[in-house]
């Protein structure tokens with residue numbers, strides 16, 4: 532995984548993620564998986580980046 536690669540289509544500020552671009556507020560992955568932990572999501576806080584990996 533190249534952490535210097537920034538996918539400008541995926542803006543992300545989660546610097547604690549191992550997939551975060553080290554030089555800017557972007558994800559380094561080509562694509563991500565987004566899901567939810569709620570039965571009936573209603574606001575953005577109900578959604579999760581399922582591609583998150585702890586550093």
Ligand code: SF4
Nearest residue numbers: 543548551558580582
């Ligand atoms: S995997 Fe998800 S949380 Fe991690 S940097 Fe990419 S978009 Fe952000």
